[in-house]
Amino acid sequence: MSEYLWWKNGVVYQIYPRSFQDSNDDGIGDLQGIIQRLDYLKDLGIDAIWISPIFASPMVDFGYDVADYTAIHPMFGDMETFDRLLDEAHTRELKVILDYVPNHSSDQHAWFKESRSSRDNPKRDWYIWKNAKPDGSPPNNWESIFGGPAWTWDEATGQYYLHSFLKEQPDLNWRNPELVAAMENVLRFWLDKGVDGFRMDAVMCSVKHADFPDNPPVADDSPLKPFGFNLEPKYSQSQPELHNILHSWRKLFDSYPGDRVMIGETWVFDMDVLASYYGKNLDEFHLPYNFMATMLPWDANALRDLIQRYYAAIPAGGTPNFVFGNHDVHRPATRHGYRNHRSIGLLLLTLWGVPTMYYGDELGMEDGEIPVEFIQDPWGKDDPDLNLGRDPERTPMQWDDSANAGFTAGGVTPWLPVASNYKTLNAAAQIRDERSTLNFYRKLLQLRKTSPALHGGSFEFVDGLPDDIIAYLRENGDEKLLCLVNFSNQEYAVNISHVAAAGSLLISTDLSDPGEVDMNLFTVVANQGYVIKV
Secondary structure (H helix, E strand, O other): OOOOOHHHHOOEEEEOHHHOOOOOOOOOOOHHHHHHOHHHHHHHOOOEEEEOOOEEOOOOOOOOOOOEEEEEOOOOOOHHHHHHHHHHHHHOOOEEEEEEOOOEOOOOOHHHHHHHHOOOOOOHHHEOEEOOOOOOOOOOOOEOOOOOEOEEEEOOOOEEEEOOOOOOOOEEOOOOHHHHHHHHHHHHHHHHHOOOEEEEOOHHHOOOOOOOOOOOEOOOOOOOHHHOOOEOOOOOOOOOOHHHHHHHHHHHHHOOOOOOEEEEOOOOOOHHHHHHOOOOOOOOOOEEOOOHHHHOOOOHHHHHHHHHHHHHHOOOOOOOEEEOOOOOOOOHHHHOOHHHHHHHHHHHHHOOOEEEEEOOHHHOOOOOOOOHHHOOOHHHHHOHHHOOOOHHHHOOOOOOOOHHHHOOOOOOOOOOOOOHHHHOOOHHHHHHOOOOHHHHHHHHHHHHHHOHHHHHOEEEEOOOOOOOEEEEEEEEOOEEEEEEEEOOOOOEEEOOOOOOOOEEEEEEOOOOOOEEEOOOOEEEOOOOEEEEEO
16 A cells, blocks of 8 residues: 555545635625635545635636735635635644646736836736737737737836736746745745645746747647637747746755645647656646536546556556546536536545546536626626636535525625525435435545555556446555446446456445445446446
8 A cells, every 4th residue: 555645645625615605695606704614625525625725816717817926805704714724624633725827827916016117127028918910910829818919018117918718817927036035935925825836827927938939830630729728839838848847846845844735727639649648757747627528428438548648658656547527627527517517526425536626526517607797807807709708617516505505695696696406405404314425425435545455546448348337447455446436328238257257336326235246247327437346
């Protein structure tokens, strides 16, 4: 059995703080609300909470436009409340991970205000400024991820500044040593407080090609096409020099006690590029996030192929991870159909690797419907025809059947509408229902926590079954578990005696009673999953 490390063997649970729990009846979730729900999270069985940005911000991109990296936005609380949250979480043996936004700040950050004040300001080079082309057009053809040019003209100083996202989010210049030092001090500030790690946002954008050449057109078969990209970000993302920055951060993290974790938001579609973010000597990200499953249809062959290629690409000693949903993609229960939502959870929590859950997935929450007048997300507003708005997966947590689902007080208008099914789909109702999705997750998380095979065991696909079924063995010492998921609407009677002569059901997605199974004729129900001890 491998050495137990919390980040290597545990389960991360993402909280979108605006939508988790409102404690002061202003319609927006806050830190005190998270504190109030820590016992729920402890009972659920997760090991760490990752909290999306809570820093001072104009909230143009809901906290990903940071105006002060070491201050709490008043809508979430204050530093005293954060310190209490950290203490309360640690008392419950829950780790706390924060977001770190290295690519850009808000245009309201004091650094950018200085940088923008004049061309000879000492902080001018903390951001990326370039002259116009002779015809007055932007320095190159780079486009913003949110659509349109990635350059905005500053009339006062007569130059363009770069923004990979909104114009209110100017890109920091990671080739400037003073900026690098200042941003490392931000990490030190929070690590000194006792934060257990960071998830590095949009990290691949942080270093650009030194010569700023034009990006090439995107290929017709590129996975970027559905997102409205016209150009391949060849020179605006994933530059070799980024690895020097990551190595420096990792040295900083490793200098602190307590196994602080460094996680990368690595939205890449190339396995080798993803694997490179572990570092040549496993000295960069502990967990470069693997988002590739979020891009797949609900298809056994597609996922099987992804898993095989992913495991093969990971460097020796590297820890894999899986993400099926987060604040930037539609909820799994919506993408893949509600009938499959528990199977998604079974896969996430039994595959080899660190799972990251998204708040509400343990209830089977689906995307909410957002009327046009309630759209908040700038991506949804700027490109409505592409249906890229992220509001539907950010609707308030469904705690109970009271007004506003118990997220905020009745009579208060929440920042996003509560999903319409909250009367029947909510945590309070599911706690009472022994066969609910919530209780399925609780039991599965408890199994994972106590099972050496699931958090530290080997992985091997099982062949000889219908293509619609993914089956694999997890084994560690004397424990050997067979996991099966049926991706289809068809029921199969299968012979699994080639795996073992006998087996007992530990858990199924429909929470059937545990007990001995017939290995010669095992019924795999449509859209169901199983964990069998063999």
